[in-house]
Amino acid sequence: MPASPKIHIAIQQEDFDVAAQVAALTQGRTDIGAVVTFTGLCRDEAGTLSALELEHYPGMAEAEIARVVQDAQTRWPLMGVTAIHRYGKIAPGEQIVLVIATSSHRVAAFEAAEFLMDYLKSRAPFWKKDHRKDGAQGQWVDAREEDEKALGRWEG
Amino acid sequence: MPASPKIHIAIQQEDFDVAAQVAALTQGRTDIGAVVTFTGLCRDEAGTLSALELEHYPGMAEAEIARVVQDAQTRWPLMGVTAIHRYGKIAPGEQIVLVIATSSHRVAAFEAAEFLMDYLKSRAPFWKKDHRKDGAQGQWVDAREEDEKALGRWEG
């Protein structure tokens, strides 16, 4: 009988170490064939952005990500899942979000990571505000219609 | 004008450091929004496998991967691509293959990494031989029909 998947979910202000997170899922195991990581970074928008500010709904953010991770486990045979999302002020080039999925085969790991990211983008209660280098007032980032549409492939 | 993508392709016997490879693509840049890594590991097949032996076609392996990376660049707006494939004897739990794709947005990075892996599986001249713990003669791994089919989604 396969061991139950190793799950790590965190909402945190501090940065994360991707290699350490991968090691936490894979070390000492010889049954994993595929590790997919997604790391989302803060872009400077052609030099115009000084920082992103990430607001979240404490409690619900963790709960919502846990629900989505649970859903992913029912869809794919996963050996481990890590989902870390930062909040607070984040400078260009810094890491914002990390998703890792491990499985025996690559298709499950890829699809689960994409699924988790699609849901994090549009269902996890986080909101981004742009702070501009020109000192103009920060602007809340608009939700992208493509992100909402991306969920369609996982439904029905 | 966007800088030309950073490409690193290697066929090597020694192990690789995923974090160092990611850093080589991302360090000092603030225009990357998405980093997807795929790491393929050697599975022990429920304890029956003692090692995998990977044979390759020197010269053609590099050339074929370079062609596929070139193709990926014409399909997606990529900022960097890394493809490392090991050869020789590899023990369970060890790393076999690494693909990294970076882009400004997540869909391009995910799709490019999947595309590269699908082609590496069925088009790059590598062959795997299983060595069994019971000492039976090593068996060449059969190509999986699913892997051949996986290429279909990128064609036409």
Place this chain on the structure above:
Amino acid sequence: MRAVYFAWVRERIGKTDEELAPPESVVSVADLITWLSARDEGYAYAFENPDIIRTAIDQNHVQHDALIAGAREIAFFPPMTGG
């Protein structure tokens, strides 16, 4: 019932959270939005386009036709932009 506000909904209303005691005629999330919108300019601005307001009851996403009876915490926020 505690109401919590996030992102530009919070900024327009001017507070992060508050206790609400709506009249009995307010039964759904949609009713609550209408009731809140009538309070002052800040609320009216926050809810000027109710269709795009997302809501959660006790930290679960709900639609605007959800009933608020028994809710301990109701959240109002813009479309999410995580990831």
Place this chain on the structure above:
Amino acid sequence: MRAVYFAWVRERIGKTDEELAPPESVVSVADLITWLSARDEGYAYAFENPDIIRTAIDQNHVQHDALIAGAREIAFFPPMTGG
């Protein structure tokens, strides 16, 4: 023309590579496979199911109907199992 063999094709033939000088009647990869198969049991075993044999000319994948004229290196191998 140099022939190179990989994986079980190499093991069945019993060598990694060799120089080939096929007669003029051998014009395609398919002809070359037929010609090689007649050499001895090892070749016959390697090419017993020619449909699954993959080939490359000068390190580019080719089909069995490809012409071998001008080829410097021709490779024979099983379906690839990389990644």
